[in-house]
Amino acid sequence: MASAHDRAVLQAIFNPTTPFGDIPGLNQEEELIDDDSGFDTELLKQVKELEMQGVSAAEAGDLQAALQLFSQAIQILPQRASAYNNRAQALRLQGNTAGALEDLDQAISLSGDTGRTACQALVQRGLLRRLACQDDGARADFEKAAALGSEFARQQAVVLNPYAALCNKMLSEVINKLRNPEVSGMQ
Template identity: 40%
Template sequence: MPSNNTSSSACSAPPNPSAHDSNLVDILFTSALDGEYVRDQISGTYSEYTPHQDNGQVTPSNSDDVAPFQISDSQLVELQGLERRAILAAERDGDIKGAISQLTQIIHDCPAYASAYNNRAQALRLDGADPSAVLADLDSAIRYAQDDKTLGQAFTQKGIVIKAMEGDQDEVFNCFAQGAKCGNEVARLAMAKENPYAKMCGKIVTEAMRQLRTTSSPRS
């Protein structure tokens, strides 16, 4: 995955989040994640599916080795309806396993429908599934995604999962950077929090302030 860690100034100040933004970022990395963020994230990822089309074929924009596939308008409407039912099973009825089963059937019927992978990854997280299964679905969502919303959510979820696993921090940052590039608000905030340059500069400033306080303290 290409790195987006370049910066014109190594110590450029990160975005200054508002109190609301700070609260949202805190939700990302606490136990509240599986309540507030997941409940928001799982809903409606199908709603802005805008594929890049060429003579009726949909060509995945995120992988050169995936063959073009076709999703007709009528099939897309049907998939979205089935996906809504799966989401409602999780959100309204609390039937996470039922939602997983329904989403799995959607994926079986249309293996290149990215949004179903994205939502199944959410449901698997809520069900406490092995992170490797979640990441496999997110990689499939990224592989097949044709709209920025689904792609951004998949990258954002992936960053959160890898961070929770205490995985490679560069990969975490890159996932959030990709999510932010797709317009995902949560990824934008998380990216600012995880920016390695900001972390490095923060440590430098903290150490400089500590030394300044030490040297300026009156000696007895």
């Protein structure tokens, strides 16, 4: 069985864009959950049902129905982040990036940068910022989501970090030269 050090070296060889020593899945924390304890139980049940219906409508391609259902959920519990996050996804699918960003900002604000919804909203906002060539904002969002446990966000943060990419590329070249000295001219 390989040690953690061995896995880190193999990770650096086969995935040179990741920071040395990072092993995907090794640092994964427990699954994040949102703290819904401050909400009325009956209203929370109603809102979760509306959100599930909204997700189903979006998956079926009915974005208008999805948006209406998410908006109803927001009207019932406007201080709960999840429906804003879900509505942002539907708005993004509809091509309304500005509306999606507004809802993502609200979801992140309401979640207090903790929990599953915050993590998802940060990743979504990071992707939208990256598409808009706002790499600094995207990197900040991905770093926050990575700190919450998102493996995808961690990978995106590394990709957007030019120093890490350069260091890993140099490390990869050194390892390749050590593995194939005849190819690199070392004898």
